[in-house]
Amino acid sequence: MRNTLIVFRREFAAYFSTPLAAVFLVIFLALAAGLAFHLGRFFTRGEADLEPFFVFHPWLFLILIPALGMRLWAEERRSGTIELLMTLPVRTGEVVVGKFLAGWAFAAVALALTLPMWLTVNYLGDPDNGVIAASYIGSWLMAGALLALAAAVSALTKNQVIAFVVGAACGFLLLMSGLDLVLGAFRPWAPPAVVDFVASLSFLTHFGQITKGVLEARSLLYFGSLIALSLFANAIFVELKKAR
């Protein structure tokens, strides 16, 4: 716990010690607001809610979150600091969780900076604030799942670009698994139960439920177990890969 916190503090500070934090936050805010206003017609549709804002989050996160996760382990391996870190008296799990939480906290900062949108809809009309709160939670959970995935991929390579591309591709598959693009590859041969299972893995399905105000235990469990599973894989990858 203590070690996790120490690692967390270093990693969180590391985001701000390079231009990455500023670049990420500016681009995220500009795109999130820009998409909501233009593509989502935030003002002209005449409804006081944040749906046109949240509906683009899966796509934004698909590109931006792997950028947060890619350096977590690839950079350690490239610069050799992994040898320093893993010969300190810490457990792999403590480091894995500390690094993940740092990235997730950074995602929380990015989301928190969009709170003026929430204030705006309350000024303009009378939105369902419960739905908006649930959507924020859902959005953050989705970011966490993509981040954990990207971090695990990052542990497999020394190259941050590879970590980014593969991390984004894995995220894309999970995002799309409810759509025909992915399901079509399973239907011809897999039994319906398998197809249903693959469909149930979809980020879009779960996130869509949440943004409609249905914050079910099933969706929380889904994102939670995806994060846990990815972090578990992350720890195994670190152990396997440090050998070479």
Add this chain to the structure above:
Amino acid sequence: MAMIEAIGLGKRFGTLQAVAGVSFAVDRGEVVGFLGPNGAGKSTTMKMIAGFLPPTTGTARVGGHDVRRDPIAVKARLGYLPEGAPAYGDMRVGAFLDFVAALRGLDGKDRSRRIGEVVEQMQLGHVLDQRIETLSKGYKRRVGIAQALVHDPEALILDEPTDGLDPNQKHEVRELIRSMAARKAIIVSTHILEEVEAVCTRAIIIARGRVLADETPAALLARASRRPTVAITVRADAHEQALALLGAIPGVEQVEVAGRVNGVANLRVVPAEGPANGNEILGAVGAALVRDGVALEDLHVERPRLDEVFRQITAG
């Protein structure tokens, strides 16, 4: 029980046997020089003792704790400088040392006191607020050593601690190692053989993954196949006369002309086979030259050097 023990340590990477059954022990008060050609398995062995690489066979113990069964206890007792002294380039020196000290379990006053001490020892005071990536190679190395010492470990493993340092800094690091030697068990890997003679109480030579020698630097020197010789420098015009004189001395097997430059000739007198260490014939050689008035510029015994022994052992 020795502070650091390697017990049949072996490591295989795919088809490459990098380390093949390395055993040795290092006690408190010893500074062991770890020598070997590049790729001999030195760093791999150190990485296994430090708990970074899992051994394929055998194990290592630090302070009695087995690195396979209790890696955390081993890591807690060991100070380790990995090869190349890696550090987080985007951190400032002070913050980096604080991070390592915190993960080492140091808190509050203890932490700031220990950081102050290693900063003093490694003379890092004026770069504390500098980012590590902006430091020179020498400073980076010193940050790496400071990091390894911050918890005042009983056992210390330094992989090439003087690499990249200038001669003055090398001297300081050697002095530091010497000053800590009484209280710690220390392993230092190096390519610089004079370093072994300067600080090490024992040298372990490893090549192709095996220990080829494990003894004091003096004992290693005694393994030299070349006998000590007497080196003489005379004025060039006197060298014929000197050659004739020297050849006639009993106990001299051979006289070689090593070179003739700048108006002087360098001769080498090889003593006959036997327990001779060069000193026996030194007197006779000197007396013969002085008696006949040969203009002598220099006269000394040339002992085999450690790097000759190193080559002899590792090339065989």
